[in-house]
Amino acid sequence: MSSFIEKDLFPLSxxxxxxxxxxxxxxxxxKLAKDFGSPLYLYDSETIRANIxxxxxxxxxxYPGNFAIAYASKAYLSRKFAEKIAKQDIELDVVSMAELLIxxxxxxxxxxxxxxxxxxxxxxxxxxxxxxxxxxxxxxxDELLYAEKIAASKNKCVKIWLRITPDIxxxxxxHIETSAAESKFGFHVTTGEAKAGIQYALxxxxxxxxxxxxxxxxxxxxxxxxxxxxQMLYDLASECGYVPSELSPGGGWGVPYSTEDPVADxxxxxxHISSAVIExxxxxxxxxxxxxxxxxxxxxxxxxxxxxxxGSQKSTPNxxxxxxxxxxxxxxxxxxxxxxxxxxxxNGKIASNEVFPSRIVGKFCESGDTLIDQVYLxxxxxxxxxxxxxxxxxxxxxxxxxxxAPRPAVLWLESGGIYELLQYRENPEESSWxx
Ligand SMILES: Cc1ncc(COP(=O)(O)O)c(C=O)c1O
Ligand SMILES: N[C@@H](CCCC[NH3+])C(=O)O
Numbered sequence: 001m002s003s004f005i006e007k008d009l010f011p012l013s014x015x016x017x018x019x020x021x022x023x024x025x026x027x028x029x030x031k032l033a034k035d036f037g038s039p040l041y042l043y044d045s046e047t048i049r050a051n052i053x054x055x056x057x058x059x060x061x062x063y064p065g066n067f068a069i070a071y072a073s074k075a076y077l078s079r080k081f082a083e084k085i086a087k088q089d090i091e092l093d094v095v096s097m098a099e100l101l102i103x104x105x106x107x108x109x110x111x112x113x114x115x116x117x118x119x120x121x122x123x124x125x126x127x128x129x130x131x132x133x134x135x136x137x138x139x140x141x142d143e144l145l146y147a148e149k150i151a152a153s154k155n156k157c158v159k160i161w162l163r164i165t166p167d168i169x170x171x172x173x174x175h176i177e178t179s180a181a182e183s184k185f186g187f188h189v190t191t192g193e194a195k196a197g198i199q200y201a202l203x204x205x206x207x208x209x210x211x212x213x214x215x216x217x218x219x220x221x222x223x224x225x226x227x228x229x230x231q232m233l234y235d236l237a238s239e240c241g242y243v244p245s246e247l248s249p250g251g252g253w254g255v256p257y258s259t260e261d262p263v264a265d266x267x268x269x270x271x272h273i274s275s276a277v278i279e280x281x282x283x284x285x286x287x288x289x290x291x292x293x294x295x296x297x298x299x300x301x302x303x304x305x306x307x308x309x310x311g312s313q314k315s316t317p318n319x320x321x322x323x324x325x326x327x328x329x330x331x332x333x334x335x336x337x338x339x340x341x342x343x344x345x346x347n348g349k350i351a352s353n354e355v356f357p358s359r360i361v362g363k364f365c366e367s368g369d370t371l372i373d374q375v376y377l378x379x380x381x382x383x384x385x386x387x388x389x390x391x392x393x394x395x396x397x398x399x400x401x402x403x404x405a406p407r408p409a410v411l412w413l414e415s416g417g418i419y420e421l422l423q424y425r426e427n428p429e430e431s432s433w434x435x
Contacts, residue, residue, distance in 0.1 A: 148204055167181040
């Protein structure tokens with residue numbers, strides 16, 4: 001456990017009791033699992049607030065212009081979670097009608113919201129226009145022309161950004177890279193579509209092109225591709241005689257999931273983004289834009305912890321120790337999708353010295369339903385609680401009802417043992433499949 005704490009994998013308010021059990025924000029995980037059942041997801045409020053503050057401080061240190069932190073809500077969103085985040089004076093990136101409606105309901109002003117997506121529906125474009133969101137982020141030429149028709153039918157001038165794809169590779173899993181020439185996202189630079197899009201948007205009576213955006217991908221630990229992209233965006237803008245008042249280099253900064261993963265300081269990210277923008281503006285004699293970053297994972301991954309109950313255990317003929325838990329790919333498909341690596345501990349047995357290589361598998365009817373390929377754990381018994389840290393991003397937001405599994409409950413933890421239900425456990429007897 002101490003190595004996990006050193007490596008910064010658990011939420012800030014995590015404490016280890018002398019009996020080897022864990023509390024977060026003063027709440028015992030054993031008690032929470034008893035009261036709310038498992039699988040159970042928890043978010044530590046202190047970690048989220050500290051992460052937001054860290055990014056704000058970094059901008060205050062490195063960037064003399066305006067900036068905004070926009071939480072990429074696809075990482076995890078529910079109405080109550082959105083209400084908590086709305087109080088932190090940040091903006092929000094949404095990609096669907098439901099995310100937009102929740103954001104508005106939770107108290108985000110439309111002026112704090114920008115709407116992404118490579119294939120927005122007519123209703124989504126209409127709704128975004130009707131509520132005057134901060135920016136409709138147009139993904140491609142086809143969408144630019146379609147959104148213009150909708151804006152014209154409403155006789156409105158809509159604030160837009162264009163999502164530009166630089167056609168470069170970044171080091172991450174191919175499924176979460178969005179910057180390459182093969183990407184389905186954005187106006188590609190090398191085909192000339194990006195330049196044509198900017199020129200078209202600048203001429204249209206129905207658009208105000210307030211900014212350019214690029215999102216390179218996710219789980220990125222190197223600031224260099226951000227620098228290259230910012231230069232590319234400014235070269236493009238300058239070729240088109242365009243001066244962006246906002247510039248969004250997206251999100252994507254990575255987090256460690258296990259003690260073997262790199263730890264990358266987001267200060268480096270913000271410092272590089274800031275200095276690249278300052279350098280480009282100086283070279284091109286343009287005023288500094290408002291920089292809008294869109295972190296999802298970096299803001300919430302480490303704040304989240306998932307708790308499971310251990311069930312069957314077995315050894316395979318080749319000596320592999322398998323521990324099955326009462327969740328799996330339905331609440332966390334990341335190993336199945338990206339071979340994502342995690343670590344885990346057994347609550348109450350953290351101090352044990354004797355550990356064995358173990359594979360953590362779920363309860364679903366797929367051989368790929370593995371949560372952790374290999375982790376060293378002590379002897380475990382049925383009903384022991386397995387705790388997986390860094391569970392706050394892209395687990396529940398990608399959860400499914402495979403095998404008609406109900407989605408788990410989610411709690412928000414405040415210090416002093418205070419907690420609030422963000423999302424209740426689905427009731428398998430009241431789900432839509434009974435219709
Ligand atoms: C447009 C856009 N912005 C921001 C993000 C957030 O990425 P991350 O959670 O890696 O910060 C994503 C997801 O990759 C995205 O598609
Ligand atoms: N879902 C991915 C991240 C993709 C982010 C959205 N473009 C993950 O779990 O790592």
